Amino acid sequence: LDLKEEATPVSQFFEHIFSVFEPQLQNQQLDYELNIQLEDENLHLFLDRNKLEKIVNNFLSNAIKFTSKPGKVTLTIIEETAILKILVSDTGKGVHPNDLPHIFERFYQSKQPDVMAYGGTGIGLALVSEFANLMNGKAYAESSLGEGSHFFFELPKKIASPQVLLNISDQLEEDQNTELIDAIGTDFNILVVEDNHDMRNFVVSLLKKRYKVLSAKNGLEGLEQLSNPNNHIHLVISDVMMPEMDGLTMLKHIKSSDKGRGIPVIMLTALAAEQDKLQALTVGVDDYLTKPFSVQELLIRVQNLLYNYVQRKNWFKTEGLELISSPQQKTAQPKTQQKELEEAIPSISIEEQEWLKEVETYAKTGIGNRQFNATQLYLFMNMTEQTFRRHLRKLTGMTANKYIRELRLQEARKLLEQKKYSSIQQICSSIGFSTPKYFSKQFKERFGKNPSEYLK
Numbered sequence: 001l002d003l004k005e006e007a008t009p010v011s012q013f014f015e016h017i018f019s020v021f022e023p024q025l026q027n028q029q030l031d032y033e034l035n036i037q038l039e040d041e042n043l044h045l046f047l048d049r050n051k052l053e054k055i056v057n058n059f060l061s062n063a064i065k066f067t068s069k070p071g072k073v074t075l076t077i078i079e080e081t082a083i084l085k086i087l088v089s090d091t092g093k094g095v096h097p098n099d100l101p102h103i104f105e106r107f108y109q110s111k112q113p114d115v116m117a118y119g120g121t122g123i124g125l126a127l128v129s130e131f132a133n134l135m136n137g138k139a140y141a142e143s144s145l146g147e148g149s150h151f152f153f154e155l156p157k158k159i160a161s162p163q164v165l166l167n168i169s170d171q172l173e174e175d176q177n178t179e180l181i182d183a184i185g186t187d188f189n190i191l192v193v194e195d196n197h198d199m200r201n202f203v204v205s206l207l208k209k210r211y212k213v214l215s216a217k218n219g220l221e222g223l224e225q226l227s228n229p230n231n232h233i234h235l236v237i238s239d240v241m242m243p244e245m246d247g248l249t250m251l252k253h254i255k256s257s258d259k260g261r262g263i264p265v266i267m268l269t270a271l272a273a274e275q276d277k278l279q280a281l282t283v284g285v286d287d288y289l290t291k292p293f294s295v296q297e298l299l300i301r302v303q304n305l306l307y308n309y310v311q312r313k314n315w316f317k318t319e320g321l322e323l324i325s326s327p328q329q330k331t332a333q334p335k336t337q338q339k340e341l342e343e344a345i346p347s348i349s350i351e352e353q354e355w356l357k358e359v360e361t362y363a364k365t366g367i368g369n370r371q372f373n374a375t376q377l378y379l380f381m382n383m384t385e386q387t388f389r390r391h392l393r394k395l396t397g398m399t400a401n402k403y404i405r406e407l408r409l410q411e412a413r414k415l416l417e418q419k420k421y422s423s424i425q426q427i428c429s430s431i432g433f434s435t436p437k438y439f440s441k442q443f444k445e446r447f448g449k450n451p452s453e454y455l456k
Helices: 010-027 049-065 124-134 162-175 178-184 197-207 219-227 247-255 272-281 295-324 327-332 335-343 350-366 374-380 385-396 400-417 424-431 436-447 451-455
Strands: 006-009 031-037 044-047 072-079 083-090 138-144 148-156 189-193 212-216 235-239 265-269 287-290
Touching: 006 010, 010 031, 010 044, 010 049, 010 072, 010 197, 049 072, 049 083, 049 124, 049 148, 049 197, 124 138, 124 148, 189 197, 189 219, 197 212, 197 235, 197 295, 212 219, 219 235, 219 247, 235 247, 235 295, 247 265, 265 295, 287 295, 295 385, 295 436, 350 374, 350 385, 350 400, 374 385, 374 400, 385 400, 400 424, 400 436, 400 451, 424 436, 424 451, 436 451
Parallel strands: 031 072, 189 212, 189 235, 235 265, 265 287
Antiparallel strands: 006 044, 072 083, 083 148, 138 148
16 A cells, blocks of 8 residues: 555545534434644645545444444544644443454454444454554554543644645646536536445545535435435436345336436446446446546546536527427416426437437447548438437437547447457557547546556
8 A cells, every 4th residue: 555645634624524424423313523623724734635534434434333322423633743633532332341452453353242233344443553554653542331432543744835735736726627617517416326334425525515415325215316306316326236226226217217318327336247237228428437436537427427418408408498399389488387498408218219229339330440420320320410410419418529439438448448458559449549649638538547547
C-alpha cells in the first residue's frame, strides 16, 4: 500500500464523512455529535483521504452496530502540537477485557457468545492498524464492558502551505469538466441501490455534493422508490448481487416498462462474467462499472449519462411536444398540465427498443471501418437522414456521429477488459479510431480512466 496524500481541509473532510452516517444514526434513534477542536478552523493537512475515510467509517460503523437507543455516538477531532487525533466514542456494549488486547489483530473473532451474533470478519480493525503503521501513527482502544468504547487514531500533522493550496486549487479547476457540468446542472435525483452499508454510504457521499440522492438496500426497495410518484428518479446506480431481489432482476423490471426504459442505469459488478449479461440488457446508453472503481470513473459516468438525459429532454421540449399537440392546443391546456409536458421526458416503447437494437447490431458490423458513418446507418434503416437523426436523438440523446463513437468506445472497453490486444494501437485499428492519442482522450472523457490502465 502506498500513501496518496493531498492537501485537505480538515473540518470539511470530517464533516462530510460524519454527514453520511447521520441518516443511519437517526434511523436507529441514537444521539450523535461531531466535535471538531482545531486551533485554525481553516486548517489544511496532507492526508490520504481514501484511507482515512476507511478508518473513520470503520470506527463509526462499529460504534453504531454495538450501540442501541438511547445511546450516543461521538466523533471528535483534536488538533495537538504534532498530531491530529481522531476519536470515536460510544455508549454501547463495550469490549470484553479478554478481547480488547486482540481487536486489531487480523481475523480475530471474539469468544463471547453475545458478540458472535453481530458477525464480522476481523478485517476492518486490522486494516486500521496497517494504515496506522503506513502513516507513522497509531491506533488503540479503551473500553468498559457495558458502558461503551473509545477508539483512537493518531497521525502526524503535516500542514499544507498556502502556496500548495493555491496550486491544488488551480489544478482542481483545470480537472473539472466544466462544460459538461454547466450543460447538465445539478437538479437531478439519483437512486443508489446497494446492500452493503459501507459501499452504499460511500457512493451516496460522492454524489450528494452535487445531486439529490436516494438509497435502497435491495432491488425490491429500489423498485418501490422508483414507483413513488414524488421521487422523479433521473438515474439509477445499482449493485448486481443483492438479497431479496438482485440488480439484474430489478434492471429487467425497469427496462420492461415504457417509463423505466428512459431512465439510465449504471450497474456495479465485481464479476467479469456478468458484463455480457449487462451489455445484453442495455442499448449503448446505459453503463456498468467493475469494482473496484475510482471516484473519477463514477462521477464521469454519471455526468455522461445525465448529459444524454438532458439532450433527450431538450429534444422533447423543442420537437417532441409538437408531435403531441398543435400550438393552439398547447396554449389552451392548463398551465400545470403544459408544464408537466414540458418537464417530461419521452418514454421508450418496446418497438422503439427493438428499433434501437437493430441500429446497434448493424452499426457494430461497421465500426471497425474508419469510413463508417451515419449515412450507412440511415440507408440501412431505409429512412431519410432527417427522420433517422431525429429518432435516434429522441431515444439516446445523441447525434448519429456521437452514437457511433459511443459504440466504438464501448467495444474498446470490452476488448480492453478481455485483454484481447496488447497495445492501444491495435485497439484503435480494430474499432476505427485514427490515432491512439485521440482515442485515449475520448476514452478518458467517456469512462474516467485511461485505456493504458487496462494493459498493466
